[in-house]
Amino acid sequence: MAWLFVITTVLAVVASAVAVIWLYGKFGMPKAVAGLAFMGIAGIGGLGPLIFKKESGKVTCDERDTLINRRAALAGFGTAYMLVGAVCMVPFFVLGPLGSISVTWLPMIFMGAGICTFFAHSVAILLQYGWRGKNGK
Amino acid sequence: MANSELKNQIRRLRFENGEMTQQQLAERAGVTRQTIIAIEAGKYAPSLTLAFRIAHAFSVTIDQVFQYEEEKLQD
Numbered sequence: 001m002a003w004l005f006v007i008t009t010v011l012a013v014v015a016s017a018v019a020v021i022w023l024y025g026k027f028g029m030p031k032a033v034a035g036l037a038f039m040g041i042a043g044i045g046g047l048g049p050l051i052f053k054k055e056s057g058k059v060t061c062d063e064r065d066t067l068i069n070r071r072a073a074l075a076g077f078g079t080a081y082m083l084v085g086a087v088c089m090v091p092f093f094v095l096g097p098l099g100s101i102s103v104t105w106l107p108m109i110f111m112g113a114g115i116c117t118f119f120a121h122s123v124a125i126l127l128q129y130g131w132r133g134k135n136g137k
Numbered sequence: 138m139a140n141s142e143l144k145n146q147i148r149r150l151r152f153e154n155g156e157m158t159q160q161q162l163a164e165r166a167g168v169t170r171q172t173i174i175a176i177e178a179g180k181y182a183p184s185l186t187l188a189f190r191i192a193h194a195f196s197v198t199i200d201q202v203f204q205y206e207e208e209k210l211q212d
Contacts, residue, residue, distance in 0.1 A: 059163065059164070059167055059168055059169050060169065061169070062167070062168040062169050062172050062187075063168070063172075063183070063184055063187060064168070064169075064171075064172040064175060064181055064183075065169070065172075129171075
């Protein structure tokens with residue numbers, strides 16, 4: 001399921017970036033922001049539990065899975081914290097203490113942090129299971 | 138500086154218990170087969186509760202399944 005999250009997240013980010021760049025070249029801002037609609041692709045990841053159904057009567061999650069998930073969540077939030085920190089500090093150093101940025105960046109930073117958490121969480125799960133997933137030896 | 142490692146006899150005990158499969162042991166211990174694979178390979182140190190459950194699955198004591206080894210490394 002982590003693979004599905006990684007693939008949908010990457011697809012969403014790439015498709016959105018391409019759309020925003022293309023729309024920016026054609027219509028300029030703020031219409032280019034409409035390209036972010038492709039972030040909806042990441043929502044396909046939410047269908048994971050429906051696609052990968054649990055087998056009844058079989059243990060599908062134990063203490064190791066819980067530990068891996070907890071570590072992955074920490075990695076996800078840690079990465080998002082670093083990203084938000086960097087995004088907050090870069091304008092300060094680039095524009096200076098008297099500079100200003102548009103408030104439209106704020107929801108984008110919020111969304112970016114969410115995507116980053118989601119992505120880093122999934123990658124951390126894959127790394128801990130060794131890329132081949134739970135079924136790999 | 139000390140480096141600690143948890144050794145286990147799961148593989149040997151499985152074969153001594155009628156060539157028990159990893160899946161059978163997993164079912165008895167109430168975990169996934171992947172967790173048994175990870176423990177057997179020394180990649181995951183189980184909780185005390187799980188260690189007891191594994192020992193009970195083999196009807197042996199916990200120290201017959203797991204051995205704690207501390208290696209002293211020279212700096």
